[in-house]
Amino acid sequence: MSATADPADKSNPALRLGFEQGQIIQELGYDEDSDQDLREGIEELTGTELVDEDYDDVADGVLLWHRDEDGDLTDALVDALEYLAEGGLIWLLTPKTGRDGHVEAHEIADAAKTAGLSQTSSVAIAKDWAGTRLATPKATKAGKR
Template sequence: MSATADPADKSNPASRLGFEPGQIVQELGYDEDTDQDLREGVEEITGTELVDEDYDDVADAVVLWHREEDGDLTDALVDAQEYLADGGLIWLLTPKTGRDGHVGAAEINDAAQTAGLSHTSSVSVAKEWAGTRLATPKAAKSGRR
């Protein structure tokens, strides 16, 4: 990908997530139900392809797709921080209320707190998916987006 999209482009479903050109975004929890438009939108904004769980360098942010049946959310959030840069963010993407695999807000808040993360905002990111922005302590203190 040679050109990056304007992060403020409202037609891009990823525009609300605050990604910037040049960022490395690690994607965890990919499955056939993930939103392709959102994935492509992140790549369009950053100008880089999403990297997967086999990536062993530092990432600027993590996109974690998580469904109720995917196992322990706290463990997934701890694992997501393994290669996250200081001050990096995790976007936890879960099925919206009423959809198969929905994860409740209380469970998200408890898991985030246990994993040492701060819940900073929630947004609707796709037809079937909601996003929860989770910050590491350094990101929360610096106000980094």
């Protein structure tokens, strides 16, 4: 993290994810192809480092990197819910169309529904990654920002 980072910097791609200062974000599925600028942007915005799969407390949000070859998406989403705070969001990051590991939109929708999540929006968040915002039913009823 840069000591001169400005959380209000409009060039920070993490702003589109809606994370806030002080939130704990658990990162799952990290690999060398994960977007470093996005990861650093989230840390700048929240003022906290991303925590990994070994974190055993409640997280305010989850950043889940998932590629087609990573296994069952439904299982990964259910695992992501384990330590998610009530009303927390999961941002599912998958390779964009045409990139290695791309996950089809219908597969994301099916896995989210099976895991009990609602797909609320999708964004092109990084050069090689698309983001899908997934919410628990309680989070969608609590109102959108």
